[in-house]
Amino acid sequence: MTPFITVEGEAVALDAANIDTDQIIPARFLRKDRSAGYQNFLFHDVRAEPGFPLNGRQPVILAAGPNFGCGSSREGAVYALVDAGIRCVIAASFGDIFAGNAAKNGLLTIVLPEPDVAALRRMLPATMRVDLPSQRLLLPDGSERRFEIEPFRKRCLLEGLDDIGLTLEHQARIASFQERDRAARPWATP
Amino acid sequence: MAETLFAKVWNAHAIVTRDDGATLLWIDRHFVHEGSFHAFGMLDHAARPLARPDLTFGVADHYVPSHSRALPIRDPEVAGMVTTLRGNARRHGLDLLDLDDPRQGIVHVVGPEQGLTLPGLTIVCGDSHTSTHGAFGALAFGIGASEVSHVLATQTLWQQRPRTMRITVDGVLGAGVTAKDVILAIIGKIGAGGAGGHVVEYAGSAIRALGMEARMTICNMSIEAGARAGMVAPDETTYQFIAGRKHAPRDFDAAVAAWRKLPSDPDAHFDREVALHADAIAPTVTWGTSPETALPITASVPDPQAEPDPAKRARIEDQLAYMGLRPGAPLDGTKVDRVFIGSCTNARLPDLRAAAAILRGRRAAVPGLVVPGSVPVKRAAEAEGLDRVFQDAGLEWGEPGCSMCVGMNGDLVRPGERCAATSNRNFVGRQGPGSRTHLMSPAMAAAAAVAGSITDVRRLA
Numbered sequence: 092m093t094p095f096i097t098v099e100g101e102a103v104a105l106d107a108a109n110i111d112t113d114q115i116i117p118a119r120f121l122r123k124d125r126s127a128g129y130q131n132f133l134f135h136d137v138r139a140e141p142g143f144p145l146n147g148r149q150p151v152i153l154a155a156g157p158n159f160g161c162g163s164s165r166e167g168a169v170y171a172l173v174d175a176g177i178r179c180v181i182a183a184s185f186g187d188i189f190a191g192n193a194a195k196n197g198l199l200t201i202v203l204p205e206p207d208v209a210a211l212r213r214m215l216p217a218t219m220r221v222d223l224p225s226q227r228l229l230l231p232d233g234s235e236r237r238f239e240i241e242p243f244r245k246r247c248l249l250e251g252l253d254d255i256g257l258t259l260e261h262q263a264r265i266a267s268f269q270e271r272d273r274a275a276r277p278w279a280t281p
Numbered sequence: 282m283a284e285t286l287f288a289k290v291w292n293a294h295a296i297v298t299r300d301d302g303a304t305l306l307w308i309d310r311h312f313v314h315e316g317s318f319h320a321f322g323m324l325d326h327a328a329r330p331l332a333r334p335d336l337t338f339g340v341a342d343h344y345v346p347s348h349s350r351a352l353p354i355r356d357p358e359v360a361g362m363v364t365t366l367r368g369n370a371r372r373h374g375l376d377l378l379d380l381d382d383p384r385q386g387i388v389h390v391v392g393p394e395q396g397l398t399l400p401g402l403t404i405v406c407g408d409s410h411t412s413t414h415g416a417f418g419a420l421a422f423g424i425g426a427s428e429v430s431h432v433l434a435t436q437t438l439w440q441q442r443p444r445t446m447r448i449t450v451d452g453v454l455g456a457g458v459t460a461k462d463v464i465l466a467i468i469g470k471i472g473a474g475g476a477g478g479h480v481v482e483y484a485g486s487a488i489r490a491l492g493m494e495a496r497m498t499i500c501n502m503s504i505e506a507g508a509r510a511g512m513v514a515p516d517e518t519t520y521q522f523i524a525g526r527k528h529a530p531r532d533f534d535a536a537v538a539a540w541r542k543l544p545s546d547p548d549a550h551f552d553r554e555v556a557l558h559a560d561a562i563a564p565t566v567t568w569g570t571s572p573e574t575a576l577p578i579t580a581s582v583p584d585p586q587a588e589p590d591p592a593k594r595a596r597i598e599d600q601l602a603y604m605g606l607r608p609g610a611p612l613d614g615t616k617v618d619r620v621f622i623g624s625c626t627n628a629r630l631p632d633l634r635a636a637a638a639i640l641r642g643r644r645a646a647v648p649g650l651v652v653p654g655s656v657p658v659k660r661a662a663e664a665e666g667l668d669r670v671f672q673d674a675g676l677e678w679g680e681p682g683c684s685m686c687v688g689m690n691g692d693l694v695r696p697g698e699r700c701a702a703t704s705n706r707n708f709v710g711r712q713g714p715g716s717r718t719h720l721m722s723p724a725m726a727a728a729a730a731v732a733g734s735i736t737d738v739r740r741l742a
Contacts, residue, residue, distance in 0.1 A: 108596060109473045109571045113708040118687050121316060122344070122358050136710045156592075158474035161507060162708060163687075164409040166319065166425035184477050187443075187509050188409060192425035209592070241441065242301040255329065258435045261297055261305060265437060268296045268307055276293070278530035278539065279309050281335070281397055 092197045094251035098178045099220040100151035102231070103144050104212035110155055111162035112189060116171045118163075129167060130175035144216070149175075152219060154212045155182040157205055160189025169196045179221050181228075183208050194244045197251065199223065201238045223249060283546035285445050286514050287480045290420040290543070294403050296437060303439050310397055311337045311432050312388045312406035313375070315344045315362040320407065320429035321369040331373045332436040338397060339370040339377040340388040343689050347652055347679030350380060356691060373433075384527075386655020386681040389413035389501065389625035393493065394657055396526025400515035400540040405432055410625045410705065412503040416496035417523070418515035418543050420480070423504065443509045444478055444552040447545075449485040452559035457739040459635065460495035461627060461703070461722035463487065463557075464502040465565040469575035471555060476508035479553065482545060483513050487559035493522040494629040501626045502705050505572040514544035564738055566612050567720040569600035570709045576612060578725070578737045584608040603709060604717050605697070615735040617719070618698040620649035620676070620726045621712070624686035627703035628654030632723040633662045636703075637670040639727035639741055645675045646733030649726075650692065652679040676730065688713050701729035 120132040138146055153172075159182040160168060169192045172180070178198060183205035185193075190200045199221065203211075217231035223245065228236040247254060258265075273280070284292075297305040313320070324331070331337060344362040346354050354360035363380060370377035378385045384395055389410055392398040400418035405411060407429040414421035424438065432438055448467055468475070481503050488496065496513045503511030513519075520537050523529050530536035563577035576582075582601065585608055588594040601608060606615070622628070622636050633653060651671045653659040659681055662668060668678045685692040686704035688711075694700045696715030703726050707718035719735060728738040 106592070106595070107599070108592075109573070111571075111706075111708045113706065113711050117710055117714070118689050121689070122362050125319070136714050158477065158507060161473055162409065162504075162706060164407055164423040164425050165316070166407075166427060169425070184474050184507075186507065187478060188423055188425055192427065195425065195427035241303070243299060243303050243439075253327075254439065255327070255431050255434050258305065258431065258437060258439070264297055265305075265307075265435065272307065276401070276539065278532065278536035279399070279402060281310075281528045 092195070092251045095178060095197050095199050095223055095248040097220065097222045098151055100218060101148060102152035102154055102215050102217060102219045103148055103150040104215040105144055105153055105155040106212055108156035109158045109161055112160055112165050112168035112186070113162055115160065115168040116165065121165055121167045125170060128174060129170040133171040133175045148216060150216070151176055151178050152221065153177055153180045154208055154215055155180060157183040159185050161186040164188045166192045169193050169198055173198050181208055181211065194247060197248060199248060203236070203238060207236070283549040285545040285549045285551065286418060286482055286512055286543055287420065287445055290401055290403065291442065293401065303441055305437050306403055306440050308405055308432050308436050308438055309336060309402040310392070310404040312392060313337060313339050313429065314342055314388055314408065315366045317407050317426070317429050318362070318365050318369065319426040320433060323427065323430040324433050329434045331433050334374045336436060337375050337433065339366055339375045340391055341366055341378065341380050341385060342387045343683045343687065345380055345680070345682035346690055347650065347682060347684045347692050350680055359690060383656050386658065387625045387628065387683055389497070390629060390654035390658065393417065393497065394526070394655055396523055396528035399523060399530070399536070400519060401543050405438065409504045410501050412508065412511045413497050413501040413625055415500040415503065415510050415512040416493060417519055418512060418540065420510055420512065422510040443480045446476055446479040446481045446553040446555065447551040448481055448483050448555045448557070450483065450487040450557045450559050451485040452487055454487055454559045454562065457564055457724060457742050458562055459722045459724065460491055460498040462562050462565040463559070464499045465567065465572065465575035465720060466557060466562045468502065468506045468572045469565070470557065471506055473505060473571045473573040474507040476503065476506040479508055480510045480512065481506070481508045482551070483511060488513060489516065492631060493518060494631045497629070498626055502572065505705060515540045564722065564725050566725065566735055567707050568604065568606060568612060570603055570707055572705070572707060572720060574600065575720070578613055578735070581609050581611045582606050605699070612735055613737055616699065617647055617701045617729050617734055619647050619694065619700050620645070620730040621685040621700055621702040621704065622649065622723055622726050623652030623654070623684050624704035625654065625683070626705045627723050628652060628658065630658050630661050632703065633658070633667050636723040636727040637667045639724050639731065639738060640674040641670050643674055643731045645730035647730060649676040649730050650679055650685055651676050652684040653681050655681050674730065685712055687711065694718070701726045701735060
């Protein structure tokens with residue numbers, strides 16, 4: 092996974108609330124191998140509409156309406172965004188599964204209150220900067236805004252960590268859990 | 282200290298909790314399907330073996346054809362998805378419920394059917410409707426491909442502890458009102474992101490009165506309110522459903538004794554409480570492109586002019602334009618082009634019975650597809666003659682799978698067509714590019730088939 096430290100570039104607004112992962116990538120493309128270029132499938136059906144904000148642009152940052160990435164668990168939605176060069180999405184809330192998938196693929200999701208995101212969307216398209224180490228946004232109007240992020244998610248993004256490797260460091264505790272659990276819940280094994 | 286059902290299950294599976302609050306959870310059951318090929322690819326790329334193949338079950342459902350299983354799958358890419366799952370299952374030694382298996386069906390139908398879904402378990406699958414299994418008092422949730430590969434490699438998952446919400450539905454459901462109407466009414470009330478970051482426990486006398494299939498319908502759509510998971514406390518209804526199933530615990534009494542300790546303690550605290558009156562819920566239908574646009578069948582679609590907030594007004598206008606609906610038009614009487622009865626939400630035997638009860642002796646005015654949730658559901662429905670009822674009414678009777686809910690197998694609603702569907706998502710393009718979906722119960726979909734338009738089932742019952 093590509094580490095995320097600082098990203099500067101064009102940001103584009105997607106105003107709608109509840110942008111679901113079926114819109115981000117329609118189901119019929121999920122059978123494609125990653126090598127097919129998931130950027131080709133990003134918003135495939137909705138971007139045919141004239142005036143779709145991403146058309147003719149190559150943003151690295153999106154500012155979206157609340158509940159971005161709701162719906163299906165398809166990680167293909169994150170692949171499509173990442174393969175299109177998008178490194179960060181800012182919204183008031185995200186689908187939980189989408190946000191988890193994003194973190195595993197170097198896509199930073201930033202949660203800010205909706206009035207702040209709405210104000211940012213009104214400034215876009217424009218260039219802005221995201222600095223993960225200091226947890227700061229440099230907005231197009233020159234102002235700065237701090238954001239919060241879970242410490243572990245931040246570390247994984249900064250270092251591009253493989254968390255299976257990290258988990259396997261706990262192998263001894265996983266093994267002793269299994270031993271205790273087999274005795275405590277014999278009914279739980281099929 | 283008084284604990285919730287969720288907390289009891291969570292605590293029993295916590296292996297390590299880090300300083301930052303993330304917990305490594307043990308996973309009791311992991312279901313994989315054709316779409317899990319990305320995750321197997323990641324595992325192979327890193328040359329990692331499966332930690333517990335005996336806790337991992339493969340099911341072919343998302344891409345399987347609805348037409349006869351005797352015929353080859355027409356689209357080579359779709360056929361390749363099923364073949365790839367078969368290859369991954371063989372290579373890793375998984376129990377696979379393949380196309381020709383008498384247990385095959387939609388993963389969220391077959392897990393409970395085979396007794397793999399039990400109270401107190403943690404259950405994950407690379408599918409957001411894994412929340413279905415919470416109907417048994419399991420903690421069950423959908424995960425992405427990277428998390429699937431993590432579970433395959435370690436049988437564990439890192440999770441931030443979610444908050445808790447209790448949704449209490451007291452009272453008695455009226456005639457023609459089902460579990461689907463309850464969950465649509467809940468989503469309409471709290472919104473598509475209303476339960477974000479929370480695990481929901483459904484409680485109250487109306488929930489307790491529901492059978493397991495109806496509880497599954499409710500938990501299934503928890504994700505459409507943004508919930509991490511939905512749960513119902515196990516009770517006698519739960520234990521009776523599980524008893525005698527293939528993977529039910531051998532020492533069943535000991536298991537039930539353990540399960541009886543799971544329900545939330547009487548004074549357990551929930552971070553949020555929501556209440557609905559069962560008596561106030563009508564047959565419910567969605568009008569827009571999010572499940573939160575659920576309204577009683579007696580209501581009219583909104584008029585954007587009546588909405589003062591410009592952002593909300595624009596959102597209503599966009600949805601009306603996509604759905605081809607007139608502002609302020611009554612929902613009742615909206616013409617439909619086809620119906621779909623199926624999906625992990627509503628393709629179990631009681632769902633098919635409810636639809637057949639409306640269609641018996643009647644003809645459908647529009648084409649439609651009925652897809653049972655599993656081979657056992659299909660066999661049981663055929664033993665009762667339900668397949669004849671559907672076919673005599675002019676509807677197609679398909680082979681078990683996800684089918685037209687998501688259209689991955691090629692069962693698509695055509696552009697601009699309006700579909701009365703028992704599935705879970707009315708998103709833009711969900712049932713095919715340009716498709717217009719109205720979500721409703723099986724009885725309501727059957728009524729729509731008969732009338733050729735969205736109709737109050739209470740007039741036909």
